[in-house]
Amino acid sequence: xxxxxxxxxxxxxxxxxxxxxxxxxxxxxxxxxxxxxxxxxxxxxxxxxxxxxxxxxxxxxxxxxxxxxxxxxxxxxxxxxxxxxxxxxxxxxxxxxxxxxxxxxxxxxxxxxxxxxxxxxxxxxxxxxxxxxxxxxxxxxxxxxxxxxxxxxxxxxxxxxxxxxxxxxxxxxxxxxxxxxxxxxxxxxxxxxxxxxxxxxxxxxxxxxxxxxxxxxxxxxxxxxxxxxxxxxxxxxxxxxxxxxxxxxxxxxxxxxxxxxxxxxxxxxxxx
Amino acid sequence: xxxxxxxxxxxxxxxxxxxxxxxxxxxxxxxxxxxxxxxxxxxxxxxxxxxxxxxxxxxxxxxxxxxxxxxxxxxxxxxxxxxxxxxxxxxxxxxxxxxxxxxxxxxxxxxxxxxxxxxxxxxxxxxxxxxxxxxxxxxxxxxxxxxxxxxxxxxxxxxxxxxxxxxxxxxxxxxxxxxxxxxxxxxxxxxxxxxxxxxxxxxxxxxxxxxxxxxxxxxxxxxxxxxxxxxxxxxxxxxxxxxxxxxxxxxxxxxxxxxxxxxxxxxxxxxxxxxxxxxxxxxx
Numbered sequence: 421x422x423x424x425x426x427x428x429x430x431x432x433x434x435x436x437x438x439x440x441x442x443x444x445x446x447x448x449x450x451x452x453x454x455x456x457x458x459x460x461x462x463x464x465x466x467x468x469x470x471x472x473x474x475x476x477x478x479x480x481x482x483x484x485x486x487x488x489x490x491x492x493x494x495x496x497x498x499x500x501x502x503x504x505x506x507x508x509x510x511x512x513x514x515x516x517x518x519x520x521x522x523x524x525x526x527x528x529x530x531x532x533x534x535x536x537x538x539x540x541x542x543x544x545x546x547x548x549x550x551x552x553x554x555x556x557x558x559x560x561x562x563x564x565x566x567x568x569x570x571x572x573x574x575x576x577x578x579x580x581x582x583x584x585x586x587x588x589x590x591x592x593x594x595x596x597x598x599x600x601x602x603x604x605x606x607x608x609x610x611x612x613x614x615x616x617x618x619x620x621x622x623x624x625x626x627x628x629x630x631x632x633x634x635x636x637x638x639x640x641x642x643x644x645x646x647x648x649x650x651x652x653x654x655x656x657x658x659x660x661x662x663x664x665x666x667x668x669x670x671x672x673x674x675x676x677x678x679x680x681x682x683x684x685x686x687x688x689x690x691x692x
Numbered sequence: 693x694x695x696x697x698x699x700x701x702x703x704x705x706x707x708x709x710x711x712x713x714x715x716x717x718x719x720x721x722x723x724x725x726x727x728x729x730x731x732x733x734x735x736x737x738x739x740x741x742x743x744x745x746x747x748x749x750x751x752x753x754x755x756x757x758x759x760x761x762x763x764x765x766x767x768x769x770x771x772x773x774x775x776x777x778x779x780x781x782x783x784x785x786x787x788x789x790x791x792x793x794x795x796x797x798x799x800x801x802x803x804x805x806x807x808x809x810x811x812x813x814x815x816x817x818x819x820x821x822x823x824x825x826x827x828x829x830x831x832x833x834x835x836x837x838x839x840x841x842x843x844x845x846x847x848x849x850x851x852x853x854x855x856x857x858x859x860x861x862x863x864x865x866x867x868x869x870x871x872x873x874x875x876x877x878x879x880x881x882x883x884x885x886x887x888x889x890x891x892x893x894x895x896x897x898x899x900x901x902x903x904x905x906x907x908x909x910x911x912x913x914x915x916x917x918x919x920x921x922x923x924x925x926x927x928x929x930x931x932x933x934x935x936x937x938x939x940x941x942x943x944x945x946x947x948x949x950x951x952x953x954x955x956x957x958x959x960x961x962x963x964x965x966x967x968x969x970x971x972x973x974x975x976x
Contacts, residue, residue, distance in 0.1 A: 490867050492793055519870030529861040533883040543869035546879050593865070600869055 435462040438634045439484065439521070439604055444498035446479050446488055453479045454663040456498070459653055461604070466626060466635040468649035468671065470642065472686070475655040476663020477638045478526075481606050484636065485521040486514040502604070519547060521604040522597035527613045528589035530581035530596075537577040539592055540564060543600035559599050566632075567595035568625050587618025591625065598629075605629060607637040611644065623648050642687060646675055654683045732951050739949025749915055749931070755942045759950050761917050762928040766901070768919065769832050769911060769927060773839030774897055780840075781847020781896075782889060788848070789855035790877065800848075808845035815841045816906025823910070830912035832925035838906035843896040850892025854885040890968040898961035902954055904929040928954060 439461040446453050454476035461467050469477040482488035483496045486507060499506045507517040530539050540560040544550055550559075560577070564570035569591040573584070581592060590610060597605060607626070611619040626635055626648050639645050645652050652671040657663045667674060667683045678684040743758050750757030784804075788797050816838050823834035858881050866876030882889075907913075912924040913934060928950050935947035 485868065487864060487867055490864065490873075492791075515870050515872055518868055523868035525861055525865065525868075527861060529859070529865040531862060531865065531880045531884070532858075533886070534880075542866070542879065543871070546866075546875050547870045596865075596869065 435464065437461065438463045438503065439636075440499075440501040441480070441484065442499040442501070444480065444483050444496060444500060446476075446483050446496040447494065448491075449493040452660075452662050454483075454655075457655070457663075457665045459665065459668055461634055461636055462651070463634050464630050464632070465651055466630050466637060466649045467651040467653065468645035469636065469638045469653050469655060470640065470645050470686070471655035471663070471666075472657070473640065474661055474663070475657045477653075477655050478608055479663065480655070481608055481636060481638050484604075484606055485518050485523055487518065487523065489514070515547075519543075519600050520602055521606060522600065522602035523606045524590070524593050524597055524608065524610045526609045528586055528593050530584075530589050530592055532582060534581055535578045536573050536581050536584070536592060539581045540595050540599050543596060547600060549600065560595075563595040563599040564592075566598050566629070567591045568621065568628070569595055585618070587614050587621060590614060590618070590622060594622075594625065594629075598633075602633065604634045604636065607635065609638050609640065612640070619644075646671060654678075654680075654686060656682055656686075729955070732948065732955055735945075735948035736950075736952030739945045740952060744946065744949055748917065752938075752940065757946075759926075759928060759931050759946065759953075761914065761926040762931040762950070763953070764917070764919065765832060765911065765914070765926040766928040768921060769836045769907075769925065770839060770897060770901055772833065772836035772921060773843055773900060774893070776836070776840040777843035777847050777896065778893060781844050781893075782851045784844075784848045785851025785853075785889075786855055786877065786882075788852040790881075792852070804845040804848045807841065808849070811905075812838070812842055812903055813905040813908075816908065816910055819906060820909045830910060830924040832911050832918070832921035832923065832927075835907050835911035835925065835927065836921060838910055839900040839903065842900050842903065842906070846896040846899060847892060850895070851885075851889050854888030854892065855881060857888060858884045887968050887971060891965040894961045894965040894968065898958045898965070901957055901961065902929060904933055908933075 437460045441457060441459045443456045443458055445455050445457075457476075457480050459467075469481060471477045479488060483498075484500055486496075488494055488496055496508070498508070500508055502517065502520060506512065507514075507521075531542060534542065537557070537560050538545075540563050541556040544559050545556060550556060561570060564573065569588060572588060573579075573592075576583075581589065584592060590613075594605075594610075611622050614622065623644065626637065629635060637645075637649065649671045651669070652674040653668040654666045654674065655663050656666050667678060667680045669679070674683060675687055678687060743756060745758060745763070746760050747756070747758035748761055749759065784800065788800060791797070792801075818841070819834045819838035823837055824830055862884060863876050863881055866880040867873070871879070907927050907930045911927045911930060913930045914924050914926040916926075918925045932947045932950040932954070935943040935950070938944070
């Protein structure tokens with residue numbers, strides 16, 4: 421059968437696994453949100469998590485850097501191995517984990533009272549990497565260049581972050597995440613609040629970032645998943661709205677030869 | 693029926709009556725305030741001159757003199773109260789906003805509500821029992837304590853609302869960078885909430901600046917310069933009270949002058965609060 425959506429990226433050969441989720445389940449209070457999700461993320465790849473609203477893809481993403489548990493009453497179980505070490509093991513520090521696994525959110529969330537440059541260096545400055553102004557401004561320039569924002573803001577680094585456009589704010593948030601030099605970058609529907617042009621820029625940026633980082637992106641936009649990712653996971657909630665992994669494969673295969681009929685229904689538009 | 697339907701005549705008149713009644717009441721309220729302000733200004737204006745602002749009260753029968761010691765006393769008492777209420781109020785608000793679920797938080801909120809409804813004279817009595825009786829004399833500090841108790845519920849409420857108003861996404865942004873919980877609160881959430889917290893603080897200060905009842909048996913008043921909060925202290929609103937119920941015309945004039953000063957101070961605080969708010973909203 422033929423998928424309706426063209427796939428640009430050919431699936432690459434298997435690389436080294438950086439991040440590995442094993443039987444991850446997560447709760448909000450007594451409510452189970454995802455059950456037993458297991459997935460491997462390979463170095464320098466982009467993995468897209470797809471699925472209809474409420475399927476738990478964002479919850480799963482938030483378990484990967486232990487930010488899920490920052491809300492009151494939430495809980496997660498299972499293992500997430502980062503370079504082979506379980507970030508959920510007893511004594512593992514979530515703060516250290518979050519420095520190694522950066523995150524970009526659905527809506528641009530620059531720190532409202534800070535200038536552009538102070539947003540970028542907030543991570544290194546307040547996590548004790550350095551407070552030296554010279555070093556910080558070097559880190560800022562590097563991160564802003566990496567996020568393809570430097571040329572647009574180099575003359576107004578001290579301007580409020582809120583003065584930037586939505587797309588620029590999102591790239592600022594990416595720069596801010598990069599400034600703490602993570603290995604993995606989690607992106608939770610990073611373009612869903614942006615216009616098509618800004619979306620395109622962020623997608624190009626994602627491709628470029630995968631050279632240095634491992635990227636996991638949540639998206640409900642199938643075209644986006646097809647455009648940017650090498651691996652794709654399809655998640656679905658059951659009748660109790662408990663999300664589970666249906667299928668995980670190279671993106672090309674998901675879109676051309678889905679193994680599960682539910683995946684096929686979803687990508688051909690019959691579901692969700 | 694719907695298109696081109698004519699307004700039912702009775703409803704038009706009822707609507708008109710509603711506008712008239714509510715408009716009249718609004719005009720009445722605004723008019724009362726304007727008359728009051730105008731009267732205080734007219735009465736107090738003549739009393740205000742350099743010696744009124746810089747001199748001590750004169751003995752009975754001697755005209756002239758001023759309320760300088762009362763102004764100093766007010767600033768010291770309100771200042772101490774602010775220094776005590778500010779950290780406790782903001783930190784309590786922070787606790788409620790960030791961790792505020794469950795029984796303990798609900799109980800604190802309930803207490804703050806009850807506290808904000810207590811008559812200030814009852815709080816003065818409490819301060820009297822706690823800080824005047826055991827020491828055997830009145831003091832500026834006991835007044836500052838009473839003011840602290842008056843300011844606290846306001847500070848707690850406004851701080852909690854200010855901190856709650858900072859989007860969760862902003863706090864999570866800080867967490868996602870690997871900032872510890874307190875780091876995110878300190879460097880990101882509190883600065884974002886600051887304009888509203890400052891507004892609340894200024895309004896709380898304005899609230900106690902005009903208080904008199906708890907001072908009657910705490911600060912007590914004084915005819916002399918007194919900068920030591922351990923001793924009885926002059927206070928502007930107390931002086932207004934004493935002067936107003938006296939039989940002397942010169943003192944009546946000075947009471948109006950003091951009232952004008954107090955109103956001006958409260959006005960300045962309120963304008964400051966509005967400025968803090970508008971500057972904050974521009975930055976967001």
